[in-house]
Structure formats: structure tokens, C-alpha cells
Amino acid sequence: MMNTKVIDLKDALWLLLLAVLALLPLVPFVSGSFFGMHVLILVLLFASMAQAWNIIGGYCGQVSFGHSVFFGIGAYGAGMAVVTYGGLPWGGILAGMVLAAVVAVIISYPCFKLTGHYFAIATFAIVEIFNRAFLVWEWVGGALGLDYPVIEEGLANLMWYETKEGYYYCALGLFVIVFGIVRWLESHRFGYYMRAVREGQETAESLGVNSTAVKLGAMAISAALAALCGSFFVQYNLRVDPPMVMSLDMSMKFVLVTILGGSGTLAGPLLGAAVLIPLQEYTRAFWGGLGGGVDLMIFGVLIIVIVIKEPAGIIGILAGIGKSLARRGGTAQGGA
């Protein structure tokens, strides 16, 4: 009865948010603040990364700590297209996405036989293997990494030196693509199948769901989108080496942002990124220079607090506040 209407309202809110985000750089005190733009770009990038992870980790329930591998493959795709072959990044981005999806399917197939912590640790191991293999693989630049040459800036080369607006709109485009895909998946058969597999694999199978195919499909989409984010990351930083992109640290960020925001929900990754990334950047800006690791200590404690106090993530906090407001409103009315 209400179903379609509710979705419309939700989507309208999303569109409104996007419109605000799209207009943000036009406001002078935002575009004037270079660092502010940087933080906004990172928020959009990490929201997209988390959302990509959310497909397999949140909706499909397979908690992978291996996404930095796909992220890295995407980064190397773009990086090698520009640095090694001296071309435009676009072909590399596409190749990176396809390759990431293929690699994801190949390594996930045996991994999906593992459950719980065995799966998690297997994905740790895969990250370490890729990290170390890329460090010695001369073709991809090995430990030296790839440094971008100075070339013409602009959309064709997907890089800008002096301004952040170009990157910002690209990040926004990335965000729209990734969130759009997840939004579409969520309301279609595949989305329901993913959640069914998460909630009960045998049950889903009994209803005709090929759970292996669903998981592999979700992993492939997730990996391809992670690779897309990776290629943006390398275009943004103009350098790539294995510790930058293929590390457990990077993998943990995929998971943390999603889980702290609220996994398995469309808004969770954005919320997570909108809180964690500014926190990370600003604590570093305020305290990082002292050299005491104070920023990272605060960050660590914050993770602990959120995880044990609010397992549903920030979206849970918002829902709680909404509820308590409603309750308060209710009692107020009752009193009157």
C-alpha cells in the first residue's frame, strides 16, 4: 500500500542531497577552502568505497577484508595506463574493473567454502600475498611504485593540479554511480537474493536461489566498483605503490566505514564516511603534527566506543534519536 510512496520519498531525499552536494563547490567559502574540498572529496570517495564493500559485506553478508586488493587492481589499472603506457587513464580504469571482477571471482570461489573467521583470515592472507607479490613484480613497478608524469590537466587525463573542483565532481560522479547501482540492486531481484543469502544460505537455496552464483556475482560487482574507486584514488594522488593501496589498513577502512555507518543499508556508508573521514583528517590536522600519535589514539578509542555502544552503526544512532524525539513529541502532546 505505502510501499511505493515511501521509496519515492526516500529517493527524493537522496536527490535533494545530491543536488546540494553538486552545488556545494559554487559556495565560495567551500571552494575557497582547499582542505575542506579535500575532505569532501575523501568523504565521497570513502562513501563510494564503503558502498562497494557494502554490496558483498553488508547486503550479502560475506565480510571480506580483501577489498584493498580490488581497490589496488583498479589503481594499478589507471596508473599503468598513464605511467607505463603513456595513454589516457580510461582504458586502464575499465581494464582494472574487469580484471578486479575476474580476480574476485577466482579467489572468492574457494574462499566461499570457508565460514566465519576462517573466511576473514583467508581474506587477510590474500591481501598480504597481493601486497608482497606486487612489491616484487617489476612489470607493475615493484616497490618503486608508479609516479605520474606531468601531463596536461583536464577531464581527458582525469587530473587537475591547481583546483579541486574537477576532482570533486568526479568524486560526486563516482558516488552517484556506486550509490545508483546499489540503489537499483536493492530494489530488484538480485538485491533480495543477496539479503536472502546473508540471512540463510540453505533457506535461500531451498527457494531456488543459487547462492554461490549470487555471492560470486555480488563479489564481482563489488570488486569492480572497488576498482573504480581505486582508479579515482590513484588519479587523485598521482602515485601508486602497494602499501598505499593494497594493505590491511586500506581493507579495514572499507569495513570500518561501512560497519560504523550501518552495514546493509543504503545510507550507512555515506554516514560512516561523513563521520569517520573528517574525524580522521581533522584529528590529524590538529594533533598529527605533535607526533605523539594522539590523533590515531583518539581514532582507535572512537572505533571501540562506536562498536560496543552502537553495533547498528551511526544509522542506528540516528534511528534512536528519531525514536526518542518521536516519543518526546508524543508525551508532550499527551501532557497538553
Place this chain on the structure above:
Amino acid sequence: MALLEVREVTKKFGQLVANDRISFSVEEGSIVGLIGPNGAGKTTLFNCISGLFKPEGGQVVFDGKDITGEPPYRIARMGAVRTFQVVRPLKDMSVLENVLVGAFLRTSDRGEALTRAEECLRLCNLTAYRDRMAGDLPIGGKKRLEMARALATGPRLLMLDEVMAGLNTTELKAALDVILRLRDSGITLMVVEHVMEGIMPIADKVVVLDGGTKIAEDIPARIVRDERVIEAYLGAKYGRRLKNGTQGGSRD
């Protein structure tokens, strides 16, 4: 022609033989009861048919095709769908969404699936719970959800695993009604029950398992008199006493 044929199916767990060369058939459009005391191997057999277990020997033939060892989802897609004795709701999804998962088997269109799901909810008296989280349903609701979900896949053979256990008389009657209605709409049913009362009035045929072997296969009326069945259910001593009792006539 039989819709489902079970031929000499054998399933072992280590030394334990859970199903020993069991054979029977389920005719199209009929209701077949599969009964037996606890540990008789009913659910194991169910799992063998629905693909959850791979039997060590024998064959399962559905609609003329050998489906032994096929994965569960493929068997479900062919039209043989089962429910679980221990209910398995997809907890963090709403009741409607649970049923939608089933409904998506025959269509990828959301609107069509929605219509079908609503229909199944209505059939199983779940419309009121539609937007509740499946994990929050009372146990009776969860049992009905199992059925609604299976039904939404548009099965030809619906295999129900103890859906009537624990229901009170009114609920039982409603459940039986639903089953009969399903049969009338052309669905073949295979119903596993631990208690006989539920299934006897509506079954066309009853298969009785005990200790992993089939001990009887007949129409309900004859099954209730079958000595081996009575023995299996009440134990050898009671079975003998019961037999003596009937022979002795007016002893008490």
C-alpha cells in the same frame, strides 16, 4: 505418471544408516503423508529429495528427470520446493520480503513478484504481519511464513516438513484447509508429520518410516491398522498389548 519417484534411496552418516533403500512414489495431484516416530529418518529423506544431502545410493526422479545429487536451488527451480521443520525465517527481512524472495523465482519483475507475494500472504493469513521483521513473528506465524515463502515460488511439488506441529485445533484446521486448497489448485503435496492425526484425514497415501526403513505405504485407512506401524509408534510391548487387547475383545 508419478511426479516424484524415490528409488532405493540410502543415506549414511558414518556407521549410522539414516535411510535404508527407501522407495515410494508421489502421484501428480495427490497428497502424500510421510510419517514415522522421532529419528525415523523423515527429515533426512526430505533433505535427500530436496538436494540438501547427497544420498549414497538410489535415485530421486522428479517429473521423469533424475535429480539425485542436484543442488537444492536447481531442484527448487524445477518445481520441487520444501519447507524446514525448524523454521528458518530470513530474520532481518520483513515478512513480505521473505515471501518476495520466493516469488522472484518465477519472475524478475518486482511488481509481478509483489502481486504474487501478497497473494501467498493472504492465503497463509499473514497479511497482518506483512511489514513485521520475520524474526519477530510468533512461532505459528513463522511456520506459516515457511509455507507462504515456498508457495510463492509456484511449486509443482510442495514438501512440507512438520508445518502442523504445535498448532492448536483451530490452527490445525486452518492449515488443513490451506493444504486442501493448494491441492485443488493443482499442487502436489508431500507432508511430513510426526503426529498422525493431522495428516490422516486428507492424505491420499501415507508412507511410514521407522529406523531408517520404510515399513508401510498405503492409504490412511489401512495404515492406522497396520501392526508394524502401531508397533513402531507405541513400541513393541504396547503393540503386542494392543494386539492382544483387540483380540481379547471385552477384557476391559
Place this chain on the structure above:
Amino acid sequence: MSRGSRSFVRWFILAAALCLLVSPLTGAGPALAAEKIIKIGTIFPLTGPVATAGQRCQAAVQTAVEIINNKHPEIKVPLANKEGLLDGYKIVLVHADSQGKPDVGKAEAERLLNQEKVWALIGAYNSSVSKPASFVAERMKRIFMCGSSSSAALTQRDMKYFFRLAPTDATESVDFVEVLKWLNKTKKAGIKTLGVIYENSEFGKHAAEEAKKAAAAGGFKVVADVPFSPGATNLNSEVQTLKGSNPDAVFGAVLGADYSLWVKTMKQAKWLPKIVINYCSGYQDPVIAKQLGPDAEYFMGSSGYSPQFASLMPAVAPVEKIFKSKTGGVPFDGNSIQEAVAMLVLAQAIEKARSLDPDKVAKTLMENTWDSPLSLGGKVKFVKGGQNVQAKSIITQLQNGQYKRIYPEKMADAKIVFPMKPWDKR
């Protein structure tokens, strides 16, 4: 109570999130330009695996700034004897932590330049961080002073605003090979084969490549090429591999904790080559050398500075005193002192250019030869690309816990112990 505390946490987190979200929008506002200050940004790895080196580099820059801003008649370094620059300008440092990560270093460079409005940057220790960070500065036409990053590639980029003080691994490698030739000639050392052990990172890899190039040019055969993963739990197979091919000489690019593990593992394996020469690395760290004690003896390495150079560089001692007060007594090493030099030379250039126009200062930096009592050669001279061609290092050997100068001969204060004393004869 639990509900109360829970909802408090909720509100707290939400409020914090809102503050942080809003703060980039409002921005820091225009910097107050009332006082006569020159803001200089530093970027070093203050946390993470190479934090030790990063924190010492940061302290070195602070030391230099203290000398520049205040009157220190006891210090014989340009600008020490007056307060500030350009008639009253003082330098204010803004520090940033790169965590040793290129992406973080780049973002911090942008933040310092755009948000903190620093006038120039100093950093970034890791070559892999210096690259993108200096690139940001170059595009914004800001000067980037690089003290200690050693990758030769940095100064092959033709940048206009980039200046590097330290010798590159390329020149160091050539020096090392010279030492081997010198030994062959003067001591009939008979060194023919070479092993290279290096951490598999940008730093180690570069050093090893230059080493192999130099070895080939010098007619030495590289028989063992041993990269390893930094932060290893043990170095057994690395040492076994070296032992297995038994080279006459070993060049090492091994940092920090790995260096002490490497030395100890060689001792356990009862193996030593005739000679070991290290790139600026764990060998140079006076703390590690002290803690390793006798085990560290007879290893060699190149160094732009060590406390035993005092007789060559008398100006260092009073500066080092300030530095030690910031590091809890740790003296300068070859890396950190270069960062102090970077700061001092930059200040001298500002003074000489009489201007805060980065173009003018960069031009001045490039055109002049600078007095630098803290540098081994006493001079600093940049050439196209920003390399300091006066960068010198001395090959030292640890003898009795002292870094003794061995090569070049005219700067030597001790004779080389060659070959290294085997473990069982110590």
C-alpha cells in the same frame, strides 16, 4: 543509567560529527597577517614504522628555527647572531604527520600550503612521500626543501622549486665501489664479489639498483641480491642466502630495527663478509649502534654527519646541544642534520634575496653557493633539478663504539680494520 549513558553517547557522537562536517564549510578564515612571521610547514613520518627518523628530522628543523629566530652568539652558523630574518620576521613552524604514506603526505602538503598558508615546505624523509608532496609545492610555485630523501629520481624531474641537500644513493653507491677499489689496490683485498641486502621499499630498491649499476661499472660481480620485507619477524633466510653465496663485500640498505636484527642474525649464523658498507640507515642511528654494542663493530657506512666529525665541523657542537634537548639526548645523525641544513639554507636565501617572493628566493637559492658549517663540505650549491652538488659523505667504520672516518683518506682519522673481525675472534 545505561539508557541515559547510551543516549548521551548518541548525542555526543552526533554533535561531534556535525561539528566536523560543518567545520570544512566554514573554513579557517583568512589568516591574520598582522605579525611579521614566515610560516614554514614540515612534513615527516611522525607515526608508523619509520617514526623514529621522522621525529628526529622534525626536531632538527625546530633546532634550526630556534637558531634563526633567536640570538645565539655562541653558534658559528649564518643567521645565528641575529634575531629573525628580513629585519624582524620570525619563522613559525607548522608540523604535519605523513605517517610514511604518500597519499597522506600529499594531502598534508596541500593542507599546509592552502589552509595553513605556509610559505614553504620542508620534508618528507621518505622518498615516496617527498615525490608527491614536492609536486604539490611545485605546482603552487612554492619552495620545497628536501633534507634527507635519497632517491636519485627526485632531482631528475627538472623542478624549479625543489632543493635536496642529501647526497643521492647514486653518488653514495659510486663512493662505496670506490672504497672497494681502494681496498683492492692498497690492501690487496681481493674483493671480487658483492652482495646487496635491502628492504623491499622505494628506498631500498633504489639504493640496490644504484649499487648494482655502480658495481657493474666498477667490475664487481653481484652474487647475492637479497631484498626483504621490512618489519620482518626474523631474517634467517636472508642471512642464510647471503652466507650461501658468500660474497666478499656486502652493501646494505637496512633500516632501524631490521638492522639490529640483521646484525644479530649474522652473528648467530657465524658469518661475516670481509666488509659491509651501509647506506644511510640503521647503521647511522647512534642509538642503535650504542645498543648493539660490540656486535656493531667494524661495520661501515656513509654518513653526512656523526658526532665524531666534530673536529671537521666545529660549528655543530652548540647546535647539537639544542637538538639533544629536543630528542632526549640523541645526537644528530646524517639524516636529521640535513633537515637542519635545509632550513638554514632556506633562511639564508630569504635573507639574501631580501624578499618573500618564492620565485626570487628560488632563483637566489639556485644562483649562489651557500656557507653551511653544518654540512660536511661546508658549502651547499644547487644545480638544475635541485640537487646539492656539494653534498658529501664520509665512509665511516664503527670502532670501539665510535664512527671513525675512513674514506676519503684525506679526511680520515683512523685506519680501516679490514677484513672485519670474525665473530668468534671478538
Place this chain on the structure above:
Amino acid sequence: METFAQVVLDGLLSGMVYALVAAGLCLIWGVMDVINFAHGEYLMIAMYVSYWLGFLANIDPVVSVIAAGVFIFIIGALTYLLIIRYTVGKPPLAALLATFGLAMFLKNLCLNRFSPNFLILSDTWLGGKTFQLGGLIFPAPQLAAAALALIVVGLVYLLINSTRFGWAVQATAMDREAAELMGIDTERIYILIFGIGGACVGIAGGIMPSYLAVHPEVGSLFGLIAFVCVAMGGFGSIPGAFLAGLLVGVAEALAGFYIAPVFKYIAVFGLYLAVVFLRPKGIFGW
């Protein structure tokens, strides 16, 4: 041939150390189904304890292991009381993520308090000493660590398998509610298990300053390898973790010597994948 034997010996010895580090993790995992991401940081803190005792009070690491064990026992128990307790009943990842935050906190706390300097104890009893047997060289610190590994792993195994406390632990591990019905104070069991798990790694960390430099990052890789050992050995199986530790050590040594040193850890992690792909629950898993 002699080289081969030496390489295998080195591998076995470092494998014993891995086993010792992994034993504590294994115990915690087996009983509580929690992966403690801060395990490597426990190791690091234990090394600091041992280092400072050696530096300030001139106590040798061989003695300090006891203090380090006790200290990390307390830290472990505190971790349970302050963090893990609140993750029970939450998604399985909660504990892992919370301990990730803890690891980050501890690492940077040590950086803040003790500076990032590499700290090395000179003149320890064992440091640099070796025994020679046949052509083989046995380094004393690793030998001591291996002996400790055997003792500690043996004791823990006995504790779990043949004491009343162990029986209660096993009951708790199998079914917490049932154990409580039997009158077992499972909360206490959890605290003690976290403490004992911590003590194991504390002892490992206590001996290590004999041959390893101490710094805030030292634990990370050990922690990761401990995860691999535990998962390779199989859910909560202490003999499994021990065997896996040895396998990891030997694989690392062989790959490092016969392929290339940079392939050491690739071989370790590859071995783990190979094992779990063949036996998804690990060597001794069920």
C-alpha cells in the same frame, strides 16, 4: 645438505615462537569465538615490559617473562572487562573491529609514551649466544623461546584437558547457557581465559627482547602470523596451532632460502590458503 638442515632448524625454531604467540590467541578463539586483533600489540607491550625491566632494573628477559606474562594477563582480563564483554551477542565482527581500535590505540599509546625509537637490550644472558651440534648452529634466544613454547603450550593443553577448570572452560566453550545452568560462572571463565591467552603471548613477548628490537610496530606482523597459525590449526585446537606454527616457520624458512627472501611471507599466507581450501576448518578442525 647441512645448509638445508640449518634452514629447516631455523624454521622450526622460529615456528616454535609463532606457536607460542598463537597459543594464547587460539585459546581465546576456541573458548569465545573472538578474534583478538590486538594480539600483536599485547606482544609488543610485553616486549616493552621486559625491555624496561632489563633497562631500569637490570633484570634479564629470561626472568622478566614472568612479569610480562602477569602484566599481559591483567591487560587481557581488562580487555575482556572493558571491551569484549560488551560485544557478546553483537554481530561476530564487533569484537574484531573493537580490538582493531584497541590495537590502534595501544600502538600509538606506546609510540606516545616510549617514543618510536628502536630499543635493544644489550648484554642479555642469551643474546648472541649459540650452541653448536654437529654442523648445526642453535641460537640460544630462539632455543629458549622454543623451550618456553613447549612448556607453555603443554601447560595450557594440560590445563584445558585435564583439570576441573579446563572442564568448565570446555563446557563454556561448547554452550555458554548450558554451562551456566551447571553452575559455572562463565563470566569468570571468560575473564580468566582472556587473561591466560594474554599471559601466553606475554611470555612470548617477554623473552623476545633477547634478540629483537622493541618498537611500537613490532607486533603487527607477529599478530597476523598468529591469526594464520590459529586458523590453519583449526578452531581452538592448541595442538593444531602448535603444528601450524611449526609448518609456518619451516615454510617461511624454506621459501625464504630456496625461492627468495621476499617470498617468505607469500609462502606463509599461501600455505594457509592451501590448507584451508583443502580442509576448510583447518588441520585439526571439525
